[in-house]
Amino acid sequence: MYRYDEFDEAFVRERVAQFAWQVKRRLDGSLTDDEFKPLRLKNGVYLQLHAYMLRIAIPYGTLSSRQLRQLALIGEKYDRGYGHFTTRQNLQFNWPKLRDIPEILGLLADVEMHAIQTSGNCIRNVTADQFAGVAADEIEDPRPVAELIRQWSTLHPEFDYLPRKFKIAVTGAPQDRAAIAAHDIGIGVVKNDAGAVGYRILVGGGLGRTPMIGKVVRDFLPKADLLAYLEAILRVYNLEGRRDNKYKARVKILVHEIGIDEFRARVEAEFAKLDGPTINADPEEVARIAAYFAPPAYEKLPPVSRAYEAMKAANPAFAAWAEINTFPHRQPGYAAVTISLKGIGEAPGDATSDQMCAVADLADQYSFSEIRVTHAQNLVLPNVKQADLFALWQKLGAAGIAEANVGLITDIISCPGLDYCALATARSIPIAQDLAKRFADLDQQRNIGPLNIKISGCINACGHHHVGHIGILGLEKRGAESYQITLGGDATENAAIGEIIGPGITAEEVPDAIERLVSVYLAERQAGETFIEAVRRLGLAPFKAAFTKEAADVAA
Amino acid sequence: MSAQKKTPLPAILLANALLDGDVVFRTASGWSRDPREALVAEDEATANRLLDEARAAFARNEVVDADLVDITRDEAGVPVPNHFRERFKVKGPSHRPDLGKQAEFGVR
Numbered sequence: 233m234y235r236y237d238e239f240d241e242a243f244v245r246e247r248v249a250q251f252a253w254q255v256k257r258r259l260d261g262s263l264t265d266d267e268f269k270p271l272r273l274k275n276g277v278y279l280q281l282h283a284y285m286l287r288i289a290i291p292y293g294t295l296s297s298r299q300l301r302q303l304a305l306i307g308e309k310y311d312r313g314y315g316h317f318t319t320r321q322n323l324q325f326n327w328p329k330l331r332d333i334p335e336i337l338g339l340l341a342d343v344e345m346h347a348i349q350t351s352g353n354c355i356r357n358v359t360a361d362q363f364a365g366v367a368a369d370e371i372e373d374p375r376p377v378a379e380l381i382r383q384w385s386t387l388h389p390e391f392d393y394l395p396r397k398f399k400i401a402v403t404g405a406p407q408d409r410a411a412i413a414a415h416d417i418g419i420g421v422v423k424n425d426a427g428a429v430g431y432r433i434l435v436g437g438g439l440g441r442t443p444m445i446g447k448v449v450r451d452f453l454p455k456a457d458l459l460a461y462l463e464a465i466l467r468v469y470n471l472e473g474r475r476d477n478k479y480k481a482r483v484k485i486l487v488h489e490i491g492i493d494e495f496r497a498r499v500e501a502e503f504a505k506l507d508g509p510t511i512n513a514d515p516e517e518v519a520r521i522a523a524y525f526a527p528p529a530y531e532k533l534p535p536v537s538r539a540y541e542a543m544k545a546a547n548p549a550f551a552a553w554a555e556i557n558t559f560p561h562r563q564p565g566y567a568a569v570t571i572s573l574k575g576i577g578e579a580p581g582d583a584t585s586d587q588m589c590a591v592a593d594l595a596d597q598y599s600f601s602e603i604r605v606t607h608a609q610n611l612v613l614p615n616v617k618q619a620d621l622f623a624l625w626q627k628l629g630a631a632g633i634a635e636a637n638v639g640l641i642t643d644i645i646s647c648p649g650l651d652y653c654a655l656a657t658a659r660s661i662p663i664a665q666d667l668a669k670r671f672a673d674l675d676q677q678r679n680i681g682p683l684n685i686k687i688s689g690c691i692n693a694c695g696h697h698h699v700g701h702i703g704i705l706g707l708e709k710r711g712a713e714s715y716q717i718t719l720g721g722d723a724t725e726n727a728a729i730g731e732i733i734g735p736g737i738t739a740e741e742v743p744d745a746i747e748r749l750v751s752v753y754l755a756e757r758q759a760g761e762t763f764i765e766a767v768r769r770l771g772l773a774p775f776k777a778a779f780t781k782e783a784a785d786v787a788a
Numbered sequence: 789m790s791a792q793k794k795t796p797l798p799a800i801l802l803a804n805a806l807l808d809g810d811v812v813f814r815t816a817s818g819w820s821r822d823p824r825e826a827l828v829a830e831d832e833a834t835a836n837r838l839l840d841e842a843r844a845a846f847a848r849n850e851v852v853d854a855d856l857v858d859i860t861r862d863e864a865g866v867p868v869p870n871h872f873r874e875r876f877k878v879k880g881p882s883h884r885p886d887l888g889k890q891a892e893f894g895v896r
C-alpha cells in the first residue's frame with residue numbers, strides 16, 4: 233500500500249490544525265455560517281437531517297487493517313458504533329458532533345487518512361476496481377495510476393474551483409468493476425495491437441438528474457502522457473463548463489452539448505499546446521509509487537488447494553459462499569474474498585465498529601493486512617489462501633458477515649435516503665431491507681443469478697439507480713413516498729442507462745413489483761442467460777406488461 | 789432559513805444545533821432537544837415571533853437550518869409534522885428505532 237511521505241504527512245496535519253481553528257472561529261462567531269460552510273465542505277463535513285456527517289476518503293477503496301481499526305474506534309468513540317460504506321468507496325459517519333470533528337480528523341491523520349476533497353467542486357476521491365492488483369483478468373494493476381492521479385489532483389491549484397464536482401475512476405481489467413462509464417473521466421488500461429499498454433479514456437459519464445454514459449475521447453493514450461492529457465481535459469472543462477446553472481455544470485453536459493468530436497478536438501488542441509514533460513510524472517516518481525504496490529510475499533501454491541476442495545465437498549453452505557463470494561486470483565492457490573455488507577434485513581453498506589475490527593483482524597490473519605471497499609458497498613480481503621477460506625468463512629459467520637449473496641438479487645446498493653440525507657425525497661434503506669427479506673431464500677437467489685438492484689432516495693442518484701439492472705428511485709408524489717422503477721441499466725463495460733417501465737408505486741408495492749419482473753425473466757430465460765442478458769434480448773415490453781398489470785391490479 | 793414561503797399553521801420551529809448538529813425545537817423559553825416541548829404557533833403573530841427568534845438564534849451562532857414546520861397534534865397532544873420528511877427529522881432513522889429522538893423521547 234502507498235505510505236505518506238513527509239510532505240503528505242505535514243500537509244494533512246496542517247489541514248487538521250487549520251480546520252480546528254476554523255471550527256473554533258465558527259463557534260465563537262468570528263465566522264458566519266456562509267463563510268464556514270465552504271470550509272467544512274472542503275473537509276468532508278455535511279449537515280444532514282439529524283446530525284452532521286463526515287465523509288472520509290478511502291483512496292481507490294484500499295485500506296490497511298490499521299486504518300480500518302481506527303475507523304472502528306472513531307465510530308465507537310465519536311459516533312453511534314457504525315459507519316456507512318458508499319458507492320464512492322468512502323466511509324460516512326452519520327452522527328459526529330462538530331466540536332469533535334477536529335479530533336476525529338487528527339485520529340485519521342494518525343493513520344494517513346483524511347476527508348479532503350470528499351465534497352465540493354473539485355476532483356474527488358479516485359475510485360478503482362476493488363480487485364486491483366489481484367484479479368486474474370487484469371492487464372495491469374490500476375492502483376499506481378490511481379495513486380498518481382490522487383497526488384496530482386490533491387490541491388491542484390487550477391482545479392480547486394471547477395464548475396462542479398469531478399469524479400475519476402480507473403480499471404485495469406477489461407471487465408469493468410469500477411463503473412468507469414458513469415464517471416466524469418473513466419480510465420481503462422488497454423493493450424494496443426503492438427502489445428503496448430496504455431489507457432482508453434472516457435469522458436462525460438455521470439448519473440444525477442441527467443444520466444450519461446461516458447464516451448471515448450482517446451482510444452489509446454501512451455501511459456507516460458496521462459497527467460498532461462487529464463490536464464487538457466480538465467482545462468477545456470474548466471474554461472467552458474457552465475457555472476451559471478449547477479444542473480448543467482458537469483462535464484457530461486458540455487460533452488453532450490458540443491458533441492464528443494468537438495470536445496475531443498479541443499482537448500487534443502490543448503494537449504498539443506501543453507508542455508507535457510513539465511506536467512507528466514517523472515518516471516522515477518512513477519517507479520517510486522509503483523513500488524508501494526508490489527505484490528505481497530505470496531507462497532508458491534498449487535492452483536487448486538485439495539483441502540479447500542474437500543471442505544467444499546463436505547459443507548454445502550461453505551461451498552455456496554465460496555462459489556459466490558470469491559473471485560479468481562492471479563496468484564495460484566489464492567482467492568479474493570468479498571465480504572458482503574448486505575446481511576438480509578440490514579442497511580446496505582453499514583458496518584458496526586465490531587464488524588470493522590473483526591474484518592481488520594481477519595485481514596491481518598489471512599490477507600496481508602489489506603482490505604478493499606467496493607463500489608457495491610461491500611468489503612474485500614484481496615489475498616486469501618484457498619486453504620484458509622474455510623476458517624475465514626467460519627469467523628465471518630461469527631461476526632455476522634458471511635452472507636453468500638455477492639452479485640445476487642439481495643446484494644442491493646442503496647444510498648442513505650431520507651433516513652439520513654437532507655436532500656432526499658424518499659427513503660431507500662427500508663426498500664432495500666424489504667426486498668432482501670422477500671428474496672432471502674439462497675437457493676432462489678442462486679436460481680435467479682446475477683442481478684443488481686440499485687436504489688437512490690432522490691434524483692441525485694448516489695445509489696446508482698440509473699445503472700442498476702433494476703433501478704429504484706424514491707420520489708415524492710402528492711405528499712407521499714413514491715418509487716419509480718427502471719430496467720436495463722448496466723454499470724459494466726456494457727454500460728447502459730435503465731428505462732422507466734411504468735408509473736410510480738408505493739413502498740409496499742415494491743417487493744411484489746420486483747418479483748413480477750423476476751418472474752418474467754424466470755419464465756422467458758434461455759439456458760445460461762442472465763437477467764440483464766434476457767432484458768436486452770426480450771426488450772422492455774414483457775416486463776412493462778407484467779409491471780403495468782400489477783400497477784393496474786393495485787389500482788383496481 | 790426559508791421564511792419566504794408561508795407555512796400553514798399550526799407550526800413549530802425546528803433547527804439543527806450548531807455545536808453538535810442535533811435537531812432542536814424552539815420552546816417558550818429557548819431550545820429543547822425534546823420535540824414534546826416545542827412551542828406550537830397557532831396564530832400568525834406567534835409564528836412571526838418564532839421566525840424572529842430563529843433569525844436571532846442563527847445570528848448568535850446557536851442553530852443552523854432553522855425552519856417553521858406545519859404540524860398536527862397527535863392524541864397525546866405532541867406536535868407531529870405534516871410532511872413525512874420532517875417527521876423523519878423529528879424521529880430519527882426509520883430503520884434504526886434505537887437511534888435518534890424516537891429512542892430518546894419515545895416519539896412516534
Ligand code: HEM
Nearest residue numbers: 278318319320438439440441482647648653655692693694
Ligand atoms: C449528505 C449526503 C449526500 C449529499 C448531500 C449528496 C449530494 C449529491 C449530489 C447533489 C449529487 C448530484 C450531482 C450532480 O448531478 O451533479 C450526487 C451524486 C452522487 N453521489 Fe451523492 N450525496 C450524498 C451522499 C452520497 C452517498 C452516501 C453516496 C454513496 C453511497 C454518494 C455518491 C454519489 C454518486 C455515486 C453520485 C452520482 C454520480 C455522479 O456524480 O454523477 N453520495 N450526490
Ligand code: SF4
Nearest residue numbers: 647653656689690694
Ligand atoms: S441520492 Fe439523494 S437521497 Fe440518496 S444520498 Fe444522494 S442526495 Fe441523498
